[in-house]
Amino acid sequence: xxxxxxxxxxxxxxxxxxxxxxxxxxxxxxxxxVTKVNIPGYEYDYLAMFDxxxxxxxxxxxxxxxxxxxxxxxxxxxxxxxxxxxFIIYPAPSQQPTISFRDGVALQPYFGNPTILxxxxxxxxxxxxxxxxxxxxxxxxxxxxxxNTPEVYNFTIPSQTSQWRWxxxxxNGWSLNVEKKAKDKLGGDNVxxxxxxxxxxxxxxxxxxxxxxxxxxxxxxxxxxWKPWFQTKNKANRKAFIPSPEMESFLDNFFFAHYVNxxxxxxxxxxxxxxxxxxxxIDDHDIFDGWxxxxxxxxxxxxxxxxxxxxxxxxxLFQAHSNYELSRTHGYFGKEGFxxxxxxxxxxxxxxxxxxxxxxxxxxxxxxxxxxxxxxLYSLPVSTKHLFVITGVxxxxxxxxxxxxxxxxxxxxxxxxxxxFQKDGALASICNQFGEPELLDDLNDHWTAEIHMEERRKxxxxxxxxxxxxxxxxxxxxxDVHCCGIGRFxxxxxxxxxxxxxxxMTQIVSSAIMNIxxxxxxxxxxxxxxxxxxxxxxxxxxxxxxxxxxxxEQDPPNNNKKLLARRNFASFAEDPAIGAFY
Numbered sequence: 001x002x003x004x005x006x007x008x009x010x011x012x013x014x015x016x017x018x019x020x021x022x023x024x025x026x027x028x029x030x031x032x033x034v035t036k037v038n039i040p041g042y043e044y045d046y047l048a049m050f051d052x053x054x055x056x057x058x059x060x061x062x063x064x065x066x067x068x069x070x071x072x073x074x075x076x077x078x079x080x081x082x083x084x085x086x087f088i089i090y091p092a093p094s095q096q097p098t099i100s101f102r103d104g105v106a107l108q109p110y111f112g113n114p115t116i117l118x119x120x121x122x123x124x125x126x127x128x129x130x131x132x133x134x135x136x137x138x139x140x141x142x143x144x145x146x147x148n149t150p151e152v153y154n155f156t157i158p159s160q161t162s163q164w165r166w167x168x169x170x171x172n173g174w175s176l177n178v179e180k181k182a183k184d185k186l187g188g189d190n191v192x193x194x195x196x197x198x199x200x201x202x203x204x205x206x207x208x209x210x211x212x213x214x215x216x217x218x219x220x221x222x223x224x225x226w227k228p229w230f231q232t233k234n235k236a237n238r239k240a241f242i243p244s245p246e247m248e249s250f251l252d253n254f255f256f257a258h259y260v261n262x263x264x265x266x267x268x269x270x271x272x273x274x275x276x277x278x279x280x281x282i283d284d285h286d287i288f289d290g291w292x293x294x295x296x297x298x299x300x301x302x303x304x305x306x307x308x309x310x311x312x313x314x315x316x317l318f319q320a321h322s323n324y325e326l327s328r329t330h331g332y333f334g335k336e337g338f339x340x341x342x343x344x345x346x347x348x349x350x351x352x353x354x355x356x357x358x359x360x361x362x363x364x365x366x367x368x369x370x371x372x373x374x375x376x377l378y379s380l381p382v383s384t385k386h387l388f389v390i391t392g393v394x395x396x397x398x399x400x401x402x403x404x405x406x407x408x409x410x411x412x413x414x415x416x417x418x419x420x421f422q423k424d425g426a427l428a429s430i431c432n433q434f435g436e437p438e439l440l441d442d443l444n445d446h447w448t449a450e451i452h453m454e455e456r457r458k459x460x461x462x463x464x465x466x467x468x469x470x471x472x473x474x475x476x477x478x479x480d481v482h483c484c485g486i487g488r489f490x491x492x493x494x495x496x497x498x499x500x501x502x503x504x505m506t507q508i509v510s511s512a513i514m515n516i517x518x519x520x521x522x523x524x525x526x527x528x529x530x531x532x533x534x535x536x537x538x539x540x541x542x543x544x545x546x547x548x549x550x551x552x553e554q555d556p557p558n559n560n561k562k563l564l565a566r567r568n569f570a571s572f573a574e575d576p577a578i579g580a581f582y
Contacts, residue, residue, distance in 0.1 A: 065090045065097060065146060066123075066264050070155055071321050072207045072277035073331065075343045077381055079133070082157045084277050085321045086112055086128045088146065089260070092119065099128045101144045105135065112144075117323045120256050127321040135159045139204075153274045156204035163576055164344045166207040167196060167276075169569040170392075170479020171512030172269055173216035173262070173285065178516050192513045192567045193268035199571065200276060207344060208276040209352070211479035211510070212283020212392035214319060215262040217311060220254045221288065226303075235297040243306045251307060255314040263318055267514070279342060280319040281352040283392035283480060284445065287311040292359025293444035299360060312338075312357065333376070334358070335368035341376050347576060348386040351377065355392050361444060364452055370459070377466055386473045386581060388572075389463065394478040395447045395456060396487035396507035396541050398526040398562070399533065445480075457535055460489060460505070464539070468502040475581075477570070479511035482518050483526075484570075485563040487543040489535060503539050509563075510570035517565035520557045 067088035074083045086099050099112040112128025119125070132142060137159050145152045158164050169192075174183060183189075199205075225247055232238045264270055272278075284291040287308060298304055316322045320338065322330040332338040337357030343349050351373065358366045365373075377387065447456045467474045487507040490498070498504045532542045545561035556564060572581045 061146075061149075061151060063147065063149065064094075066260065067274075068099070068144075068146065068153060069263065069273040069318075069321075070144075070153075070275070070277045072279050072342065073129075075134070075345060076131070077343060077346055077383075080160050081131045081133055083129070083131050085130065086144065087126070087318070087321045088128075089123050089125050092122050092124050094124075096124075096126070097147050099130075099144060099146050100148065101130055101132060101142055103132055103140045103142050105140065115326070117317055117321070117326070120252075123256075125317055132157060137161055141204075155275050155277055156206060158206050158345065161576065163574040164207075164348065165203060165205050165571070165573045166209060166344065166350075167199075167205045167569055167571045168209045168211060168390075168477055168479075168508070168510050169196070169513040170211035170283070170510065171213045171285075171482060171515040172210070172267075173213060174515055175216065176218055182516055186516060186567065189267035189514055192569060193272060196513070196569050197268060197271060197275075200272075203573075205276050205571070207350075208272065208278050209350065209390060209477070210278060210280040210319075211390055211477065212281055213285040213480070213512075213515075214280055215258065216285045217255065217258060218285065218288045219258070220251065220307075223250065223254075225250050229303050238303075239297040239301040241302055243302055247303075248306060248310075251310040255310050259314050259318045278319075279340070279350065279352060281340075281390055281392060282312070282315050282319070282338070282354060282356050284356065286315055286319070287356060290445060292356055292364075293361060295361065308357075333369075333372055335366045335372065337365070337369055339369065339373060341373075341380075343381070343384075345574065345576070346381060346383040348388070348574065348581070349380055349384055350388045350390060352390045361451060364447070364455055370462070374462060374466065378470070380470070380472070384470075384472055386475065387466075388475050388477055391447075391476070391478045393445055393447060393480045394487070394507055394509045395460070395476050396489065396505075396543070397446065397448065397481065397485075397509065398529040398543060399448050399531075460535055460539070463505065464489075464503050467505075473580075474505045476505055476507040478507070478509055481509060482512045482515055483509070483523060483563045483565045484511065484568045485509045485543055486546055487541065489539050489541050492534065492538055492540045508570055510568055512567055513569050514567065517567060520560075520565065523560050523563050523565045524558050526563055 065088050067086070069087045071085045071087065072083075073085060075081070076083060088097065088099075090097055096114055096116075099114075100109040101112070102109045110130055110132055112130045115127045115129070117125045117127050130144075132140070134140075134157060139156055139158050139162055141154055141156050143152050143154045196208075225244075228244075229238065229241050232241055262269070263273060284293075288311070291308070291311075292299070294304070313324065316324065316327055316338065320327065320330070320332065322332065327338055331342075332340055334354055335358065337354035339354045340352045341349060342352075353365065353373070354369075355364050358364075358369060380387070444451060446452070463474050466472065486509065489503055489505045489507075490496075491501050491503045496504075532540055534540050543562040547556050547561045547564045550556045550564070551566055574581050
């Protein structure tokens, strides 16, 4: 999901206040005509990436193996064991590699237990499960290697009694409409990754949580293979259009190559994947921009559902070290989706909510999946004091009421050439191809969209009841919006201290680690709309004014203290004595 852009010259006075427009460099950087297909050409050619046997040509290791990436699975609190997995791709018909782990304590190494997850042409995708005991007092630096070769990788695990440290980030890529000049102005791909890895060297993170958009997959819409579908004339035929075998093969090859390129060659993200165990949730760009917020004839079309199948296939392989068949065995749950719940020590847990697999215009998550989530939450250990709930899109965030005002005018006047949202080119193409300027997925993607408000209220009320009955603090964490800020829910009546208020839930917003921030005009709009609202008669919500200074120690642009339009990540460190994080 991307941020809104309005043109003041095309919106009548009174339709949107305060006025939102872009000027100068901001306008050049962001404003485009969505009636044009604004998609750059491929950054790489699929066939050129692979040899005659179908294995990637570029390998970072002499033995042709791609990877590794290391994932955090859970902590077994009964045995005080850190559970994880390592993922590699190796060429067939090579002998299956071995992966060994040394913790500096045990005399003999631990070995990963391999499971072949999939094969793609000459590539074998393999997961290696490992289990390493936590020391009572000392953190341990775990060194691991593949086939006992000289190249050694490492990650750090906590002790049974020390603090847990973890980080959160989102939006690890560029929207397709961001030009090279804008990227260079921000310092390119690695500026924030360098900062994260430098902090990791000093105070190692035990887990990194990705809040979605770990890569941007919208590029596939650029291919001419979709022209027959785009040219289909009515909605019923578009929904019923049968994908060709060539379309399926194209998607399978695209997602594999795109993941290989982004996970192993693009940025310092590759370094982080080898040394900070991850836990990822999916958001729209891991599929394509705005997934789940389209009308039925598109969302449930054969084309969209085919794209969904391959997007989740490769999300599971690369981002979950799993596949459709093994995902439930590997701890992912939901009526249909892939949510997860992980302990980070005895006092805290992280819930990653899949808000995309079941998503439609009418619901974000199914009722059955919500029930499964809360069944697991109520089964958390009695020692748990803190729960972090990860969603792609923030639950507490400024209401886009001003955009909705402009939107009402646009829909009623049918001005099809007005750029309401600076979509990622792919969506501009779909909107234009089908004459659907009213798709407006960005509004529908927000929890505060009218169609999702009732579901949002019920979710927060269930979390509040969980917090009350279990005595657990709940904190919300999300990304997606390309800026950072903090909001909260709290009890409306009386002066209850936050530590005594079970309705008190902080919302951490952290985005993006790579993508470009919104222009100041958008932040200004959000700042003005970030008022105090009522969730229900007992609970209010608001954004905090926390940014008294910008990163350059100057006053924030336009004195907007609630949201900061800078690339960022969030870090969390535990105080084990009280179960709090800071």
